[in-house]
Amino acid sequence: MSVDPHVVLSAFICQILRNWVAKMLALGTLLVSLGTASAYIWPSPQLDALEALRWDQDGHRNQPFSIFIEPCSRDLFAPRGTPSGRADSADWIRTAYHDMATYNVADGTGGMDASIRFTEEQARAENAGDGFAHTLSVLDGGVSRYVSIADALAIGTVMAIENCGGPEIAFRGGRIDAGEPNTPGVPEPQQDLQQHIDSFARQGFTQTEMIGLVACGHTFGGVQHAPFPDIVPELNDPNNTLSVTHFDSTFAQFDNNVATEYISGTTKNPLVVGTNDTTNSDKRIFSSDGNATMLSFANSPQLFASTCADLFARMLDTVPRGVQLTEVITPLPVKPYSVQLVSVGEKLQLSGEVRFWNMATANRTVTLLYTDRLGASHILPTPLTASGTSSAIGGEVHSRVVRVQHHRVHGPHLWAEVDELRRGREGGGSGRGGSPIAGRFDVAVRTDANITRLFLQQDAHDSVNRPIIVETEIPRPAAPVAANTVYEIWSVDVGGGASVAYTLRAEIANGSENATASGQQSLLDLGNVLCAT
Template identity: 40%
Template sequence: MHFLLSISFFLPLFVTLVGANTNGIDERDIMEEMEHIMVDNGGTNSDGFVAAITPCSNYVGFASNATIRGEQTSAQWVRIVFHDFVTANLAAGTGGLDASVAFESNRAENAGLFINDTIQFMAPTISAYLSMADNLALGIVVSVTTCGGSDTGIPLRAGRIDATEAGPAGVPEPTTDLNTALAQFAAAGFNQSDTIGVTACGHSLGRIHYFNFPTIVDESFVTDTNLDGGEGFDTIPDVFDSSVVHEYLNSTGQLGGPLVTAPNVTDRSDLRLYISDKNATMQAISEEAAFQKTCYSLFERMINTVPSTVTLSDPVTHLTWKAVDVALDINSTGSVSISGLIRHLYTTETPPSTVSYTTGSSTGNSTVQLSTTVNGTGTSLYGNTTYWAFNSSINSPGTTTLNFETVSYPVNDEIFVLPTQSSVNTTDKSFVISAAALTSLASSDGMAAILYVPTTISGTVSKQVQNVTMVMTKYATAGDYTLYSGSVTAATAASVVVKVVMGSASSRTVKSKLFVGGI
C-alpha cells in the first residue's frame, strides 16, 4: 500500500548551492557510484557512459552530421582533462581538476568542440555522489582502458569538488614559446620530462582539426567524411599506444603529428618540447611498456591534482560482489523489509545459480535467505555481471548490516526513506517523499528531507548540485515507527538523491530512480 498517494500539499523549501560531494554524503556511496559507472558498461544497470567510446573511434558529440565530422570522443575526454588540469597553481593550492574548464569553452586556448561535447554528455551523470570533475577523471581512465591501455593502469579516486566559475587562462597553445609552456607546467607540478611525456601520451589519441587550426592543418583534410578536417597525430589515432613516439623518432607515418610538422615554425609546439631535452624523454618512452607505465603515472598525477581544500577518496576498485539499489520498506503493522539487487562481477568462472544472504544486528545474523531470481546480466570492461533480486523481512529495529559473500553492507533501520511509497512526476518535476523513523527518535525539530538536485547554472552547459530542504509532516504510526511525508517541486526529476534527517539522526541516501515514476 502506498500511504502517500493522496497527499498533494506543498511545503516550504530552502535552497543553497553546494559542492557535489558535501552535506552528509557517505564516502562509500560516492566510491560505489563511481565504481558503478566504471564497471556497469552494458546490459542491466548500465548508464551508457563507456558506450560513448566503444569503439574508441566513436563520436557522441552534439555537432550536426556527427558521424562524418572526423571527431573522436575518447580523444576529447583526454584533452579536456589536460586543459582543466594545466592551469593549476600548486604553490597557491588552486586549480587542477575542478571542472572550471566548463566555463571556459569560449577561450581561444580551448578551441574546438571538446569542452561542450564532453560537459553536455557527462551532465546526466552529475549527482550528489559524483561531481563533473569526478566524471572528467573517470572519462580519461576509461578512454585509456577502452583504447588499448591496461584496465588497472590508472588508480581512480573520487571526491573532487567543482569550481563555480572559470579558472585562470594559461593553457599552452601551438604558438606558445617553450619557456612559457614549461613554466605553466611547472606551476602545475610537472617538470620538463613530465611535460614532454604527458604531451606525447595525450597525443596518442585523436587529431588536430583544420576547422580550429587552419594554419596548422591543410584544407585538403576536409572531406565529405571528415568535415572538420581532422589530421591524426599518428597513423592509428584511435589506439592508445606508443605509435606517436615511434613515428616521430623514426620519421615515419605522421612524423609525430601536425604540431611537429606545421608549415609555420611558430606552430610546432610539440617539436619544441620533444627536442628541448635532445629527445631523451621520447627515447625513454619509445618501448610500449615504458610508454604505458609513464602515461599511467602522468595521467594519474593530472587527475589527482586538485585544489588544496579537496581530499580525494582511496582508489576505487571494481568489486566482485556488490549490493545495488538497497531500500527499506514498512507496512501498516510496522514490519520492515529490505530489497535490492546483488551484483556479481566475474571473468571466466560460471556465476552461481543462487546467492545466499543474511542480515546482521548486535544480537547476531538472521536466518540465511536465498535469492534464486536472476534479475539481469551485463557486460563490463572487467568481465561480465549477473544480478540477483532479493526481498525479505528483517528484524527491526536493530538490523545494521546486509551480508553476502565477503560483503557487509551497512543498513540503518532507525530512520529511512521509503522509495516504494514515494513518487516522482517527471512532467512537473514534483516529488512526494515518504519516510519512517523510530518513534523513540522523535525530535522537536521534526523530520526534514534533503533533495540533492543537479541544477543548470549560468555560464556553462554543466550542472551543479543544489540542496533542497523540505519539512515533512507526521501522518501515521506503524509498530515502533512514526511515518512522515512531504511534497516539493524541484528543478529536475533526474539523478536526484534523497535522504531524511531528524535531529542528529540521518538516513542513508536513496536514488530517486527507485521512487514510483523515478528515472
C-alpha cells in the same frame, strides 16, 4: 487522513535494514580503503556513486559514458555515418588537460575543477575549438550531488583511455567544481620551448614529464582546420570531413605510434612536420632531450603505457590546494544494489541485486541469517535470479549481477553470507535512497524517535551549474495522525514532475543523521522507513 498500508512498517524494519546493509554478502569483502579520511564502508553514497560510474561501464546497470566512445573513433556530433576525423575520446582527454593546465604549484590555484565549463575560458585563444562544449554536454549526464563536474571529466578521461586500448588509470574522486574561471595558462603551439618548460613546471611537471604527457595525450586526436587554419589546411577528404590532421596513424587508439612514427621520420603530426615551424611545438618538446624519451617510448610499448598511466593519473589528481581526494577507487568484489524492504500485507519483502566483480566462479549461493524479536536465530536459503552481466576496460573485466529476493523476514537483526566469502564484519555506512513523485509524501515516523528535523533532498544546480541539494522541510504535524501504536504520519506536499527523485533524511536529537533507503520508487507505492533509533 487515510494511510497507505505500504507506508506503515513495524518498528524492527529499521534494524533489519541497518544490519542487512551493514553485513550484506560478507562485508569483509566490501571493506576497502577509499578515502584519505576514512575507509570505504558500503553503503557510502558518494563513493558508491563514483565506484558505479567508474566501473559499471557496459551492460547491466551501465553508466551513461562508455556508449559515447563505442567505437573509439565515434564523433557524436558529426552527422550520422559521416567520418569527421574527430573522436569523442580525444576531445574528452583534451578537455581534462586544458582544465588542469591552469594549475599553479606556487599558490595552489587552478587545476582539475571544471572551470573549463565557463564561456570566458572557452573563448580564450588557448582553448580554441568546440570540443570542450561537446565534452561537457555529454559528461554532464553523470553529474549529481555525489559526482562533481570535475569528477565526471576525470572519469570520462579514464574511460576514454582504458576502453581505447590504454592502460588502467588510477582514479580518485572528490574534486570540487570552481565557482569562476581560472587564470589563463594553457600552453599554445606558437610558444617557444622555454615557455613550454616553464608552463609545465608551473603545472608541476618536469621537462621529461612534459615530453611524456604531450606524447601520451597525442596518441589520440589531431589538429582541426577550423580552429587552427594556420596549422592545418582544408583536406577536402570525404573520409575526414572536418579536416583533422592526426598526431599518428591510429588517432582513436592508445598505442606508441606517436613515438614510433616520430622516431622513424614517418609522422604526419602537424605539430612536428607542419609547414609553419613556429607552431611545431611537439617537435621542439619531443627533441628537447635529444629525443631520448621518445626513443625509449618507441622501443617499449610497455614503458610508454606505464608512463602514461602514471602521468594521466597525476594530471587528473592535480586539484586546487585544500581539495582532498579519495583513495584510488577500485571495484568492490561484492556490491549490493537497490536494497529494498517492502511491507506487503503481513509480510516483509526484502529484495535487491548483488554484483560479483570479475569472479571466476559464477555459481554463488546467498544465505540470509537473522534473529527475531525473541532472540531466536533463523537461516533462510535465498533464491538468486540472474539479472545480467556488465564489463569495463574495453570488456577485459566482467561482473555478474544476480537478484536476491525473500519474503517473510521477521527479525530485528539480519545479515548474509556468500559461499566462499564468509567473513563478516560490522559496517558503519550511511544509507541512501530516492523516490520520484509529485504530490504528497506521507512518512511514517516512530513516535519515540525524538526527531528534531525531517526533510527531503533534491538534486539541483546553482547559478554556475554546480550540483547542489535543495531541501524541503517536512513539518511536525500539529495534530499527529497515528498510523498505529508505533508510528505517526508526517506529510508534505511537493511539486515537480513525476521523475523528480527525492531523498528522505532526518536529524535526531543526539545530532546523528540517517537516510532511508528505498531505491528509485515512489514513496507512496513502496513506503519508506525512517530509521530513527
